[in-house]
Amino acid sequence: METLLSLRGVTRSVVLPDDQELHILRGIDLEVFSGDHTAIVGRSGCGKSTLLNLLGLLDVPSSGELEFLGTPVQHIGGNARARLRGSTVGFVFQQFNLLQGRSALDNVMTPLYYAKGRDFWRRRELAMEMLDRVGLAARAGAKPNMMSGGEQQRIAIARALVRRPRLILADEPTGALDVETGQTVMALLDSIATESAAALVTITHDHNVAALARSRYRLDAGVLQAVAEVPA
Structure with missing residues (x-):
């Protein structure tokens, strides 16, 4: 499998107002492969959000090496990193972050307004295809307040995948859902990621969600x- 992300000895620290240095991530080693499903489980405050920001190219390490498709992200400027993130990374959040006043179709089309060439001009068609893939083509005109959590x-998910990203980052994707709906959503997300050979990284505190992944990690302090198995 192709290595998509490689982290070697990655740390992340911030300086507090009293000039004390807070060490959030300590010596992270991780390989993320195309087509794989990786779960990172940990409690609140363990550094999951900070790690997500690094994996999603929103931030850079304080030290160590983080490579995306073989290129060290520290060597990529902020604007270039934003373009790379927009074209290769899809985010799925716990609270959905949908545009409440816009239809399902409008929400899924949103990332395609930043696409170029054929994808931009075919944005409505591509969005409808993805809505159909997640089983909601018939709800294209509905607004979020008319929909269930699932x-x-x-x-x-359709919005995150419409640009066919190489990397999908799911941040507590079932946290706002009941158990049964959450299992259905995770199965769908895993299925689509596998079909498109995208890397799926799920960051969660839910051991049942983590157990669905093929590679599992625990983040603690x-x-x-x-x-091998995420303990209950």
Whole structure:
């Protein structure tokens, strides 16, 4: 499998107002492969959000090496990193982050307004194809307040995948859903990611969600460790 992301000895620290240095991530080693499903499980405050920002090219390490498709992200300027993120990374959030006043179709089309060439001109067609893929083509004109939580999350998945990203980052994707709906959503997300050979990274505190992944890690106090099984 192709290595999409490679982290070696990655740390992330911030300086507090009293000039104390807070170490959030400590020596992270991680390989993310195209077509794989990786789960990172940890409690609140363990550094999951900070790690997500690094994986999603929203931030750069304080030290260590983070490579995206073989290119060190520290060597990529902020604007170039934003363009790379927009074309290769799809985000799925716990709270859906949908545009409440816009239809499902409008929400899914939104990322395609930043596309170029054929994808831009075919944005409505591509959005409808993705809505059909998540089983919501018939709800294209509905607004989020007319949908269930499971439907809203499927719209969020369609929006994240409409540009065919190489990397899908799912941040607590079932946190706002009941157990049964959450399992259905995760199965859908995993299925679509596998079909498109995208890497899926799920960041969660839910051990049942983590158990669906093929590669599993635990993040505790900024330290990442591979585990064969995620303990309950």
